[in-house]
Amino acid sequence: MYPIGNLESVFSINVIGLKKSVIRELLKLTQKPGIISFAGGLPSPETFPIAEIADLAKEVIEKEGKWALQYGPTEGDPRLKEEIIKIFKKDGVSVEADNILIISASQQGLDIVGKVFLNRNDPIVLGRPSYVGALGAFRSYSAVFKGIELDDEGIRIDMLRDKLEEMRRMAEPPKFIYIVPDFQNPAGVTLSLKRRKELLEIAQEFQILVIEDTPYRQLRYVGDHIPSLYQLDKGKGYVIGLHTFSKILFPGLRLGWIVASKPIIEKFVITKQGMDLCTPPITQAIAYEYCRRGLLDSHIKDNVALYKKKRKIMLEALDKYMPKNNEIKWTRPDGGLFLWVELPKSINVEEMFYQAIDKKVAYVIGTAFYPDDGGKNAMRLNFSFPSENEIIEGVKRLAQVIKDNLKR
Numbered sequence: 001m002y003p004i005g006n007l008e009s010v011f012s013i014n015v016i017g018l019k020k021s022v023i024r025e026l027l028k029l030t031q032k033p034g035i036i037s038f039a040g041g042l043p044s045p046e047t048f049p050i051a052e053i054a055d056l057a058k059e060v061i062e063k064e065g066k067w068a069l070q071y072g073p074t075e076g077d078p079r080l081k082e083e084i085i086k087i088f089k090k091d092g093v094s095v096e097a098d099n100i101l102i103i104s105a106s107q108q109g110l111d112i113v114g115k116v117f118l119n120r121n122d123p124i125v126l127g128r129p130s131y132v133g134a135l136g137a138f139r140s141y142s143a144v145f146k147g148i149e150l151d152d153e154g155i156r157i158d159m160l161r162d163k164l165e166e167m168r169r170m171a172e173p174p175k176f177i178y179i180v181p182d183f184q185n186p187a188g189v190t191l192s193l194k195r196r197k198e199l200l201e202i203a204q205e206f207q208i209l210v211i212e213d214t215p216y217r218q219l220r221y222v223g224d225h226i227p228s229l230y231q232l233d234k235g236k237g238y239v240i241g242l243h244t245f246s247k248i249l250f251p252g253l254r255l256g257w258i259v260a261s262k263p264i265i266e267k268f269v270i271t272k273q274g275m276d277l278c279t280p281p282i283t284q285a286i287a288y289e290y291c292r293r294g295l296l297d298s299h300i301k302d303n304v305a306l307y308k309k310k311r312k313i314m315l316e317a318l319d320k321y322m323p324k325n326n327e328i329k330w331t332r333p334d335g336g337l338f339l340w341v342e343l344p345k346s347i348n349v350e351e352m353f354y355q356a357i358d359k360k361v362a363y364v365i366g367t368a369f370y371p372d373d374g375g376k377n378a379m380r381l382n383f384s385f386p387s388e389n390e391i392i393e394g395v396k397r398l399a400q401v402i403k404d405n406l407k408r
Contacts (some may be wrong), residue, residue: 013120023248032357036394038381041185041337044310047081047303048250051294053286054270060285069205074282076102076257077371080284083291084243084257091217093231098262101269102279106215106244110137112268112275113211113240115134117175118143125163125208126178127155129340129369131185131379134178136214140222144370146174152331154191155179157198164206176209176240181229182217183336186369186380190334193226200229203238213242216257218300220335221308230259245287247337248300270315307384310391314339314383317395323403330381337384340366343377350376355404361397 037183060068075081081097088095103109110133118124118141119196126134128147135145146163149156160177167173177199181191191199203210212229233239237260244256258268290296311333318330318341327344341363352367364382366375383391 019101034360036390037362039364042385056289066283068282072278074278077284081290101258105254106242109242109258114138114141123174125174131160178211180213182214183333187340188331188333210239215244216336223334310383314391317392321399341379343376349379356401359397361394
């Protein structure tokens with residue numbers, strides 16, 4: 001046993017600098033009775049197909065128990081891959097089974113990407129703000145973050161090009177560009193078609209991979225469908241797509257998939273073998289049966305109807321109750337689960353968080369989504385988890401907290 005005082009000497013370089021998730025720590029405070037939480041990225045339990053999954057699980061175990069309860073192939077259940085191919089086909093994308101790796105939800109995909117591509121101090125390019133789970137995954141491999149600002153059309157392509165030119169002059173090209181193009185977490189903005197095409201042109205020009213993380217793609221409530229980056233790449237191999245059942249079915253499956261060129265998938269498979277050997281065959285078998293029976297499409301439609309209404313209620317409540325101030329603004333997402341609120345720079349949202357908890361309402365502080373010191377006056381709000389009445393009451397409480405801070 002190592003004495004407690006000497007533990008730092010045995011930890012790896014990669015973990016010494018790691019910190020607990022800000023969101024996970026703050027979420028502990030949201031568990032107090034009576035708190036209305038806009039903090040988590042949780043789907044509504046109303047959407048969980050409990051009875052159907054109970055029946056399917058029983059049937060799978062009875063009929064396929066000897067296979068479903070055993071180890072499975074690292075690449076994933078071939079039957080589930082065929083159902084995923086159908087999902088892609090409906091989205092206008094043609095893929096083969098060898099382009100797909102079944103994973104334990106897209107968070108594992110982020111870890112695999114980091115493990116395969118990142119050496120210590122390798123630079124990567126991503127938006128400001130960006131998904132906190134990606135920051136954590138890539139930080140564990142000691143990545144250096146190069147942030148690019150967002151606007152209403154997603155990542156600023158002009159700033160991206162300038163940053164890449166600068167990095168090329170410094171002989172420090174990034175390993176990849178990480179992006180959530182559809183209803184970005186946390187900002188809620190969607191990368192426009194024009195910018196998607198420009199992004200891929202830049203990727204080809206600078207010979208850089210693009211990591212397309214798109215967990216909410218099917219959850220669109222307004223506006224027209226926009227082709228994915230993977231589709232627009234047309235098989236050139238610059239895009240790696242991360243997908244999950246967590247938001248379109250339910251997160252307890254811990255089931256997702258990566259789509260990429262065959263040589264990259266081969267490396268990912270070898271890497272995954274060192275992590276967990278395989279994604280649980282039992283959850284894959286349940287997901288396969290659910291998809292095979294045509295249940296997923298109707299389930300997604302139900303989710304869209306529910307979340308579309310909740311989004312509308314939150315936006316209307318913000319319009320009605322938030323202080324009238326030109327420095328207070330929020331995004332109006334076309335889909336997904338979140339929107340982003342910015343307050344006057346004089347307000348420190350992290351300090352205000354504890355006042356909000358006292359008023360029994362919670363959010364996620366903006367600094368959690370920045371690799372640097374940004375987001376001090378911003379917050380992320382989730383509208384999928386709270387009830388419709390909670391959304392209205394929660395916005396009222398939050399608006400009052402903000403009004404109180406403006407007076408100070």
